[in-house]
Amino acid sequence: MADNYRYIGKVVPRSDGRDIVTGGTLFLNDLPFRNLLYGKVLRSPHPHAVIKSIDTKKAEQLKGVRAIITYENVPDWKFGNPPIVHLLDRKVRYVGAAVAIVAAETESICQQALRLIEVEYEVLPAVFDEYEAMQPGAPQLYDQLTGNLLPLMAVNLGPTSATEIVTGDVEAGFAEADAVAEGSFGYDNIPNPIPMEPPGAVVHWEEPNRVTVWVSHQKVWLNKRILTIIFGEEVKVRVIVGPCGGSFGSKTMSWQVQCYAAALSKATGQPVKLCYSKEEQLACFVLRPATRINGKVGMKKDGTVTAVAGSWILGTGYYSMTMQTQLAVGCGEAMIAIRSKNWNLKPAIVCTNRNSSGIVRGFGGQELKCALIPLLSLAMEKLNLDPFEVLKKNFIKPGDGYYWRDAQWYNYRGIDYSPAMDQGAKVFGWKDKWKGWLKPTAVKGTKSIGVGVGIHGNADVGEDVGEAYVRIDNDGRIVIIQGLAEHGTGQRNNTLKVAAEVLQVPIENVSITPGDSLITPVEWGPAGSRGTYGILGAVIAAAEDAKKKLFELAAPMLGANNPEELDTADSVIWLKSNPQKSVTWKEVLHLRSVLGHGRFDADYTLANCMMSFVEVQVDTETGKLDVLRVVNTTDAGQIIDPQGLEGQLNGCLGSAGIDSAVFEETILDPSSGRILNANLIDYKWRTTAELPEIENVVMETPMGTHRFKAIGVGEISTSPGPSAVLMAASNAIGQWLHEYPVTPERVLKALGKTTGENRGGAR
Amino acid sequence: MRKHQINLTVNSQVYQLEVGTGQGRVNPSDTLSFTLRETLGLTGTKLSCDGGACGGCTVLMDGEAVLSCMLLTIECDGKIITTIEGLKDAKTGELDPLQQSFIDHTAFQCGYCTPGMIMSAKALLNENPAPTEAEVKKALSGNFCRCISHYQVVRAVMDATGKGR
Amino acid sequence: MRTFDHIDVYSIAEACTTLREYQGRARLNAGGSDLLTVLKGDFLADYPEAVINLKTISGMDYIREDGEYLRIGTLTRLTDLVSSPLLKEKYPVLSEAAYTVATPQIRNVATLGGNLCQDTRCWYYRYPRSIGGPVQCLRKGSGPCLAIKGDNRYHAIMGGKKCFAVCPSDMAVALAALDGKVIIVGPEGERRVEVTDFYHPTGNELAKDEVVREIEIPIKRTPTQQSFRKFTLRKPIDFAIVSSATVITVAQGICTDARIVLGAVAPAPVRAKAAEELLIGKPITEETDTAAAEKALVGAKPLSKNEYKIQIAKTLVKQAILGVTD
């Protein structure tokens, strides 16, 4: 297929590559500004407290300090779902909550000023466990909430949103089952996506109401929308987004960083830069949601899931921005992966006194699945079923449907992913390596090897809306006008590829505008693997529209009645019926340009799919787990960018993916709620020295998307792996492991090599 | 003894910097990464953890890979520093083979870790022009990459071996 | 980082006098890979007024055998310990230990003296100012030890008294297995301290005006089998969860001398003397090995979350000793 294309599916160097390898890329913190001030945040030492008094006088007197803002003089800006989170509040709800913000001429003056601010707190009892938080008498985080429970409606999704999965008759389903399994399963180690570049923004507020925001972010239009909601419609917000040093979703939640800078800029009249430190990013930014299900599943001997029931508790920390949406998407994704007719899954979103959870690659579905697959595994074990076969059988097939995030039913019009799964299993050698439940694949001395498999898919590949313009200039060069930030997927380069392909021009002739809301139209931005279908879809449509307009101009020059009679390549247009008859673009575009417009409208009838096989080795003497091999398998419809796709799929390890089952976790002090490992030594991440072997199997079955028949898979690569690791580790040691990550402590405990006695210390 | 002035050679250019506070000077607590980025305007060197744990700020000091966030500039007097900006040929603009190889392999996603990765790899190739894959992996083991560009990075470095200048 | 005076010194004696002038309000800087993290975290009550640069002292980086002793200068970089042919040949436990420290970039600046004198890694102690810290605890002079009731997965399983932080230095463990001594220079002259005695439950042996000059190790006359093992979640970067250094002499199949040292289990490296005694005079077999490993951990008293370290420590000792035979 790919062979017919000039650029699609071909390796094309990234247009931003030279800047990246020479240090020329200007990330947020590299941008030059005049009259720049710096901002810093004073953070709470208590997980739950009321500010009794706050004295900023000494700090104000420090030379170089330009503004200090506390809850007493902060603009009345709120956000969240519901919007009950004030930018600065009299009450602090987690260790690290913002108490005051300072603008000064240098960062070091800011830091000095922070030390001079005197705060007196009335410390309140705090709650860190979601179940405790729901109990009567538990400390309450907000007056507006009861039992620390958040409303379940995702208001941003429109009039309706999925708040549960209730369909069919679960009792009948359980009655029909050959095996029923139940229990409590969690994925609650709240790993952190930690994009390498910490969040940050520069904001210039020019009175009365013109605000320019430069931000490390993956979304232009959506960010402008969010800020406009916060500042008020009368404020003219301009958002400029350059290269983003990773996000994995998280930076979509940087409203606070931006608003701190905005408030300080409003107070000083100068641009203010506020970048988080790595410690702040780890302790005060975005964690994965904590998930726990108390669930029950029924299964037949042939692997049919007859019923899924239970409660799903989502821990969101001190507030939610999108947890309701994650819940809604997670529910839909559960239905895509488990074709059960009977469901009764009731979620709850709970606040506790810790840093907030939020948007991370895998968006709700990874969290739910990491808890659901271990539950399903228990049923499979009872029936002695091969998990590969069961997961394959239960993944959505043509003719099925699901409730998606808007609580509407969608009939699935995608492909059967079974061939891709079979191919993955073959490459991995699943049939040989799978020895049955809780049976190691091999044992060599103290090293036990086990295998596991996981799956994920989402129908957000066509989520939300976006638009693009394609302008063909009189010099024959092409400009794509689209609000898109490069955050690692190579998507900006892919827009060049698709435009060059549609218009048949050398890719060097195509460029894309910076993401600047003053210039670029509505575009939701990268999320949920929507880039390939949605973002590129809009560009393709715009390029086609531009071509049509070009042909309309050329048709009379070539004596054609209808633009359809024309074709073009390399800036020459000819009559299909008589290729000798041609004009150049230059001739057509004498002193003019054409502008094509393209729009993408949401389509929830397709889903992507990724299955991951993992092989792990566990040392039964030390409890150490190593991932030896990963095989990811998917069908991308049509590969657009082979190297970019490989990068996305290799990304399965990082950004709180597979390694969230291996060593990644956010560690909370049990009594103070402090995040103890908020640094890159104690927060564990994958190093080059210990890379498992990764193979990516990518099939190319044309999908019903756009003319290139491609579907996105990048976002989901982190999602199938964690539960696969848990399964593999359990098989390796012959004991169930149900907690993430699989630490030496947990393995040794499961093996009975520790007694569990607490003997020392508290004397 | 207190220093009043330091000499730094960065990418073949010699800088004489006064010790003190204020624009263009070196405060005793300034790290090398701060001086490079804020005082000399060389923002190619990236900061991520500012604590020695991510390798994003790796530069060459007298040919060896070091972390610029963990060095006091005032203690780098007389040192020869190479940053990512110093790898390409200053006259022709031609890229170092390592840089070209990173482009050829798309050995980056967001690209934030890339300058540090390249500098660590450069230090390795300076010392060992024909490393094994295992040696490359070890040499890069102090460089964080959250996007997981590692596989493509290792390939890019292996491909550039022997071609280093 | 908040600012400070910066002073280059040109001799150890000058370092001592400068320390004295500042009366405890100055800190020495060698490679800086620990000191800078302490200053940036800004978690100690006494931020230094001055930083004293030791790197301007020349001739303090050496690895040489001299009479009865192997001598290593305090400013010797870990990179140089890793690549030293002398160490690789006769004291591999040192080069192996150095190789496990941190990352290549850090080893290029980190010094042996700095490694021995680095501050504790306890995450309560190090909780940074920028995110709601610092935190007071017993080691800082006020309040109880927070690790006892807190998350103590990396803390001491033996020898903890009030403070349960472990000695983070990998080099100390290897040096202890070679009977290394730390040569300390102070106003009253020089003194020698066994590496195992260098660490106190809440700090180290150094007075406020003392400086480490050299590490002294008795030369090995007979061949020994040495090994350094470090259990971590990841190979580079991580501090030890447990480490072991063993130096064993075997003659005609019988163990004639043994040093077994455990690291990251206590405030100091721990010589497992009972295990050493058990081995000496016996052949090294699976049986003696297992018995020695059990002996090495007798008396361990884990906290609420670190019992697993006992099992890991036993395994490391067992593997290290058995490694002798293969």
Ligand SMILES: Cc1cc2nc3c(=O)[nH]c(=O)nc-3n(C[C@H](O)[C@H](O)[C@H](O)COP(=O)(O)OP(=O)(O)OC[C@H]3O[C@@H](n4cnc5c(N)ncnc54)[C@H](O)[C@@H]3O)c2cc1C
């Ligand atoms: C990411 C990371 C990972 C690390 N991993 C490890 C690890 O795995 N194992 C490990 O052991 N360490 C590790 N470290 C800690 C540290 O980097 C090393 O221990 C290093 O050897 C310290 O040496 P330095 O010369 O840089 O010390 P410095 O930072 O210069 O000094 C450390 C301390 O010792 C004092 N000091 C230095 N020299 C003397 C002297 N001559 N006399 C008296 N006091 C002195 C200083 O005042 C300071 O308090 C790690 C550090 C980082 C940042």
Ligand code: SF4
């Ligand atoms: S272990 Fe020591 S340093 Fe850590 S909290 Fe306890 S007393 Fe403080």
Ligand code: FES
């Ligand atoms: S920024 Fe220097 S090591 Fe992370």
Ligand code: FES
């Ligand atoms: S490419 Fe994004 S951190 Fe490495």
